[in-house]
Amino acid sequence: MIDALAAMLVNADFWSAVLRIATPLIFGTLGVLLCERAGVLNLGIEGIMVAGAFTGWLAVHAGASLWVGVLVAAGTGAVFGLLHGILTVPLALSQHVSGLGITLFASSVASYAYRVSFPNVTTPPTIEPFGEMHALGIPVLDAQTPLTLIAIALVPLIAWILNRTPLGLAVRMVGENPAAAEGQGLDVVAVRVGAIVAGSALMGVGGAFLTLAAFNSFYFQMVNGRGWICVALVVFASWRPGKALLGAMLFAFFDAMQLRLQQADAGAVPYQAWLMLPYVLSIVALIAVARRASYPQALMKPYRKGER
Amino acid sequence: MRLEARGALSPALAIAAPVAAIACTLVVAALFVAWAGAPVGRTYALIFEGGFGSRFAWSETLTRATPLMLTGLAATIAFRAHLYNIGAEGQLYAGALAAVAVGGLHGGAALDLPAPVLFAAMIAAATIAGAILMALPAFAKTRFGVDEVVTTLLLNFIVLLFVSMMLDGPMKDPTAMGWPQSVALDEAVELPKLVERTRVHAGLLVAIALCVLAWAAMRLTTFGFEVRAVGANARAARFAGVPVTRTLMLVAIASGAVAGLAGAIEVAGRTGYVTLDMSPGYGYTGIVIAMLAGLNPLGVIAAAVFVAGVLVGADSMSRAVAVPTYIADVIVAFALLAMLVAAAAVRYRVRWR
Numbered sequence: 001m002i003d004a005l006a007a008m009l010v011n012a013d014f015w016s017a018v019l020r021i022a023t024p025l026i027f028g029t030l031g032v033l034l035c036e037r038a039g040v041l042n043l044g045i046e047g048i049m050v051a052g053a054f055t056g057w058l059a060v061h062a063g064a065s066l067w068v069g070v071l072v073a074a075g076t077g078a079v080f081g082l083l084h085g086i087l088t089v090p091l092a093l094s095q096h097v098s099g100l101g102i103t104l105f106a107s108s109v110a111s112y113a114y115r116v117s118f119p120n121v122t123t124p125p126t127i128e129p130f131g132e133m134h135a136l137g138i139p140v141l142d143a144q145t146p147l148t149l150i151a152i153a154l155v156p157l158i159a160w161i162l163n164r165t166p167l168g169l170a171v172r173m174v175g176e177n178p179a180a181a182e183g184q185g186l187d188v189v190a191v192r193v194g195a196i197v198a199g200s201a202l203m204g205v206g207g208a209f210l211t212l213a214a215f216n217s218f219y220f221q222m223v224n225g226r227g228w229i230c231v232a233l234v235v236f237a238s239w240r241p242g243k244a245l246l247g248a249m250l251f252a253f254f255d256a257m258q259l260r261l262q263q264a265d266a267g268a269v270p271y272q273a274w275l276m277l278p279y280v281l282s283i284v285a286l287i288a289v290a291r292r293a294s295y296p297q298a299l300m301k302p303y304r305k306g307e308r
Numbered sequence: 309m310r311l312e313a314r315g316a317l318s319p320a321l322a323i324a325a326p327v328a329a330i331a332c333t334l335v336v337a338a339l340f341v342a343w344a345g346a347p348v349g350r351t352y353a354l355i356f357e358g359g360f361g362s363r364f365a366w367s368e369t370l371t372r373a374t375p376l377m378l379t380g381l382a383a384t385i386a387f388r389a390h391l392y393n394i395g396a397e398g399q400l401y402a403g404a405l406a407a408v409a410v411g412g413l414h415g416g417a418a419l420d421l422p423a424p425v426l427f428a429a430m431i432a433a434a435t436i437a438g439a440i441l442m443a444l445p446a447f448a449k450t451r452f453g454v455d456e457v458v459t460t461l462l463l464n465f466i467v468l469l470f471v472s473m474m475l476d477g478p479m480k481d482p483t484a485m486g487w488p489q490s491v492a493l494d495e496a497v498e499l500p501k502l503v504e505r506t507r508v509h510a511g512l513l514v515a516i517a518l519c520v521l522a523w524a525a526m527r528l529t530t531f532g533f534e535v536r537a538v539g540a541n542a543r544a545a546r547f548a549g550v551p552v553t554r555t556l557m558l559v560a561i562a563s564g565a566v567a568g569l570a571g572a573i574e575v576a577g578r579t580g581y582v583t584l585d586m587s588p589g590y591g592y593t594g595i596v597i598a599m600l601a602g603l604n605p606l607g608v609i610a611a612a613v614f615v616a617g618v619l620v621g622a623d624s625m626s627r628a629v630a631v632p633t634y635i636a637d638v639i640v641a642f643a644l645l646a647m648l649v650a651a652a653a654v655r656y657r658v659r660w661r
Contacts, residue, residue, distance in 0.1 A: 043457065083645075092311060092656075093648050096392050096457060097599055101644040104592065108637030109340075115632030116344045228461040235455065272473035279462045279469075286459065290452040305310040 027206030038195035043099025046227030047106030052204030077204020359621030379594025395460030397591025403571030438568015446560030
């Protein structure tokens, strides 16, 4: 067992798998992070990832290029994000319930649209997905698709925007103290909705990674809780982009490891136990960091102008 | 723009807003139907007929409504106290598994107990399984401050994998020819049918009775008052001397127990064994039902019948016209969003300045 583990850790294929599993989580976690730093919980992520996975793939299947597919997925995410933003910010509805509603709506629309577009297919139609960047010549990274590089590059970019630009300051202010932000002349509604739209676009791209890079087709269950994992990872990351990357990599590490161990133990432990491991670890991690968690002060608190 | 609380609640608006929400939902769903290229009027007529148009349609709708009432009630109880139990799906499966573990034919024979005792033990096992599954996240919330939404969601995946493991292992039905299916429940503890040659079973009465009971408890007991106080403003409730942590734990246990019971009743009333597809998302649909009902336990009964009718009607509709059954999910999900807006419109007015 120890030998197998050691062999796994020096294997480039293993680390390639870790990065591949982490990519949609990085997109999704950054998306959730943007929404929550602006003070809005976005439980729509699970459905937005499904919708992004579907529309991006559908666009490519209809003849668009892969990059147009990515843009379509981002646009889909942005549209559902706008809906969530309108419901939760100016209308100040429950962020929990609205988010769950968005998840149910987005995933049922995707399922419906898939069946309308392909009424009688038994095997899902496929596309030619993003290829690996062999020209790069860097081990592990050259087995990735360009989307993974974008995901990693987004981490410092978003950290820089949040911590070093007036825009980021505005996002953080509306998430910490919207009344004070209003006092400084900021339009709380616009900043919050904008952050949700941007975050949701990232979630859409995270979903599209599954259909345009990891696989080459769309399946109903393909997102399979990844969105909820992202919500947990943001808490684990204390709402910091760098730690979000770390969290996504850590999660992906355990997920890749359980896949290898599942093959290595040849059925001695039921495969379901291995599959449970990442979810169990997420809960354990949440409990472990809960005491130190520094929530954005206005998270989940609707802001109604003029109300104390 | 800003929201301004309305001074007095207008009864006319309280009726008009939900009606407008339903109308809006039907219009949006009509666009989806038209996109699929089907005649809108005929599709709606078929859904209505399939859900409510005949004795058989009603029997199927009420059968489907039974678990939905219970998961809807589970969500209602928890959401009333602002405890977001999104784990009813997992609790339902845990309840179903526990029910078969106690009342099933293991190795060809049931536990050697009189039928009423076995039945009580089965129900107890299911409610306890569901209750534990919700008590854990509630404990993590009250003790460590872990958000219960994420933990209950993640537990759903863990429970489903656990059920799958049991159906491959100790609780596998050896006669199912490799199909992932649990051993069968002892016939002595199955719920009786309410109507001959239909699938409507006594579980429906249990579900309705529990909704009425929960309504009375919320309205008439001190505990119900404390639950509503915690939900309205936990800080104020604590100042007023309400034991907030204890109330939340009790709410969690009640909510989880009801969801677990839904699993036992599905097994004892409808399926007779556990499969991995026995619930097409009843736990999640329960949340929609709770919101459609305005978190009122009596409203849950009506909302569950409505949603069940749409689901059953869509199934039979899609056999006649080329509209995917997913239209039912689109209708239900959009109705939730529209109803949320309607509820806000009753309480607030928008000032544009």
